[in-house]
Amino acid sequence: GESVGLHLPTLSVQEGDNSIINCAYSNSASDYFIWYKQESGKGPQFIIDIRSNMDKRQGQRVTVLLNKTVKHLSLQIAATQPGDSAVYFCAEEQAWAAGNKLTFGGGTRVLVKP
Amino acid sequence: NAGVTQTPKFRILKIGQSMTLQCAQDMNHNYMYWYRQDPGMGLKLIYYSVGAGITDKGEVPNGYNVSRSTTEDFPLRLELAAPSQTSVYFCASSYPSGQTGFANTGELFFGEGSRLTVL
Numbered sequence: 722g723e724s725v726g727l728h729l730p731t732l733s734v735q736e737g738d739n740s741i742i743n744c745a746y747s748n749s750a751s752d753y754f755i756w757y758k759q760e761s762g763k764g765p766q767f768i769i770d771i772r773s774n775m776d777k778r779q780g781q782r783v784t785v786l787l788n789k790t791v792k793h794l795s796l797q798i799a800a801t802q803p804g805d806s807a808v809y810f811c812a813e814e815q816a817w818a819a820g821n822k823l824t825f826g827g828g829t830r831v832l833v834k835p
Numbered sequence: 836n837a838g839v840t841q842t843p844k845f846r847i848l849k850i851g852q853s854m855t856l857q858c859a860q861d862m863n864h865n866y867m868y869w870y871r872q873d874p875g876m877g878l879k880l881i882y883y884s885v886g887a888g889i890t891d892k893g894e895v896p897n898g899y900n901v902s903r904s905t906t907e908d909f910p911l912r913l914e915l916a917a918p919s920q921t922s923v924y925f926c927a928s929s930y931p932s933g934q935t936g937f938a939n940t941g942e943l944f945f946g947e948g949s950r951l952t953v954l
Contacts, residue, residue, distance in 0.1 A: 755942065762947075762948075763947055763948070764839075764925050764927075764945030764946050764947050764948050765878070765925070765943075765945050766945070767942045767943070767944075770942065810877055810878070822868075822880060822883060822893070823880075823943065824880075824894075825870075825877035825878040825879075826877050827875075827876060827877045828875075828876070828877055
């Protein structure tokens with residue numbers, strides 16, 4: 722079936738370096754993608770989103786890149802901080818009549834080393 | 836606003852027991868969802884609702900039931916608990932796309948989760 726997945730399950734990053742988290746998706750009909758951050762013992766929190774008619778979107782210290790040709794999504798975190806340690810999920814929105822139904826990938830754990 | 840509130844946070848059940856996970860949101864969101872998250876995995880959609888009185892199955896609905904009698908509440912019922920239902924359950928809510936005035940409105944607001952163990 723069609724799914725959203727991630728290349729790297731764990732990413733260790735030195736504090737201050739940039740982080741890049743990758744995600745592959747297979748449903749070409751998806752038109753909306755979101756990155757969520759999940760800290761230990763908490764629910765996922767929205768980070769940034771992007772529509773399929775865009776290639777890049779920037780937020781505060783984060784940038785999402787979308788390559789529709791190869792169905793690839795990435796999240797870049799600039800100047801990674803200890804508070805960025807968490808599991809990051811990409812999610813895609815399936816086109817359907819009502820509701821924002823998201824399909825989540827398996828997650829990448831980011832560990833920030835001091 | 837309290838956001839999305841889930842109770843209980845932790846629960847241990849014996850096989851065959853029943854229980855209800857409660858979820859309430861105070862953001863006047865039309866859409867509500869129940870996801871489960873198994874260890875080291877992503878979230879899978881169990882049930883969702885686009886408004887009071889309307890519910891529909893997600894990816895993994897077997898063994899669960901839901902109801903949506905009010906906009907605020909979306910309880911998840913487990914009738915005959917099985918070990919396979921050991922998981923962390925997350926409730927979420929959102930605005931329907933287009934209602935917030937922003938271009939992209941698919942953001943889901945999640946609760947803190949309910950950890951369920953079935954022994």
